[in-house]
């Protein structure tokens with residue numbers, strides 16, 4: 027369909043009353059893409075880090091996520107087990123095959139059955155790390171990759187996310203900066219997740235758990 | 251019964267008066283105001299920078315349109331770089347054919363679909379069905395109306411015209427084969443039923459089709475925004491992901507898309523952000539445990555490039571948030587089906603004549619009281635009332651207007667040239683309309699049911715907007 031492509035592009039240029047872009051403007055546009063300027067940044071998240079963490083918690087909870095705060099990530103396995111018990115959920119989780127997660131003391135949770143893999147139909151609860159937390163809206167930023175299958179974010183009924191407080195940033199732009207610092211390429215999928223799945227399509231009344239998880243639980247560790 | 255889906259002036263008038271007399275629809279439409287309007291106002295009040303963001307959004311979109319060829323080519327190059335493929339489609343027929351060929355290449359029999367207005371625009375479901383491929387809508391609202399063989403009546407709340415009893419009927423009629431034999435009416439139960447039925451579809455689909463709210467040129471990424479998570483299951487589980495989108499959806503960078511994300515959900519549902527915002531770049535990577543093996547983007551033109559450089563170019567800034575629809579008194583009175591095509595409300599009145607032709611849809615811009623609310627809430631400052639007036643003038647010049655409209659405009663022109671009389675007539679009209687409208691200020695009955703009398707050209711009963719229109723008219727004449 028390269029004919030369609032040619033047709034559409036030349037139609038656009040005709041509308042703009044010009045031919046190909048002049049080299050000079052091309053250089054400017056390239057520069058803008060290589061060094062993307064920030065636009066308006068909301069003041070609400072431009073805070074000292076502890077207050078960004080507090081804002082993240084507030085926003086995530088107002089989006090109906092639940093949250094437990096723990097001192098260090100090492101306490102995450104116990105916090106996960108306690109959450110499952112409290113919510114009367116089966117003591118079985120599917121976990122992202124993430125090295126940092128795997129290094130935590132899961133063995134101490136003897137009642138907990140753990141499988142590390144992508145999600146399958148029928149999985150009840152997943153546990154994944156998050157790449158970052160974004161304070162301005164209480165949003166989790168998740169990257170896909172060999173250690174982070176995307177299905178874990180969507181198929182199970184309950185999604186538990188382990189997040190370190192030092193991964194919380196103020197605004198979306200800072201999340202992208204973190205990603206750019208780590209890799210020059212986008213992963214296949216980046217998910218922003220803010221609260222559990224929901225729909226208002228029946229009489230405009232909100233129901234949780236439309237197709238994605240019914241519950242989104244964040245285990246937030248103050249330290250590593 | 252589904253309302254006629256063929257857009258033409260006769261049907262619009264008939265549909266509008268039928269809609270006004272439909273008590274079920276009228277009850278459903280009561281949800282628009284407390285739902286969308288109040289939530290938007292609350293969300294906007296919580297973000298002091300909202301107006302600055304709107305100005306930035308407008309300027310960014312204008313920048314993109316001025317360099318649309320450059321950004322589209324860059325987007326395509328980046329998609330290719332990551333192993334994806336971009337397909338250009340001049341019109342609906344080409345877009346349908348592209349999708350069909352991708353499906354055929356993998357012997358697809360079942361296709362799941364996230365919500366996509368482009369899919370509605372090109373009539374993809376009917377096309378695929380007629381070629382032996384079963385399309386399944388997975389957005390709950392879209393799914394409901396697919397079962398009922400209806401068109402969406404709203405661009406972000408497609409089943410807003412229905413109540414739970416109607417949903418219960420639709421599920422009861424179709425879910426027997428899945429083991430749901432009991433008719434249930436509780437929204438929770440209905441939700442769970444749909445969740446279970448659609449799970450099987452997600453898992454057995456060969457191809458997943460989503461829309462894309464944005465295409466990022468910097469990274470070759472498509473972006474979808476949902477609350478249900480259906481779009482993510484649609485695009486993650488099958489072997490092939492097709493993102494169906496249109497040429498004006500390209501934005502330069504991740505920073506720029508951040509600005510639009512801040513505008514979109516607040517304007518649409520009054521959320522700070524939707525539950526899921528998903529950025530997709532190419533197919534799954536080596537060693538990934540899940541994700542599609544193929545990634546295709548279909549870029550539809552369908553009349554949009556023809557809007558470049560003209561008086562309607564600003565319409566291409568639209569981010570499909572539906573704020574103009576939610577705040578439109580005409581939409582609030584008659585709902586979306588009366589507009590007769592895919593895009594209702596003010597944005598639809600401006601866009602539809604471009605997409606299906608002025609002969610078929612040139613009447614739609616008459617469905618306005620010119621109250622100006624749409625422009626006030628539009629997150630990218632699209633001058634919708636001005637554009638509707640452009641269309642009306644064009645249609646009038648072309649003498650495509652039905653006789654009654656020409657008469658109406660003639661009367662209007664007579665008054666418009668005589669300021670004093672105009673003011674008196676307008677005030678009288680406003681007074682009449684106010685008397686006819688309910689407590690919520692919507693004009694429900696006579697004015698519409700009587701087939702859009704001469705008064706429909708007069709401003710809604712709000713003095714301010716009359717002044718605006720009057721001032722604009724004077725400028726135009728001087």
Ligand code: SF4
Nearest residue numbers: 568569571572574628
């Ligand atoms: S015209 Fe403006 S308000 Fe209406 S849908 Fe488009 S962006 Fe939203």
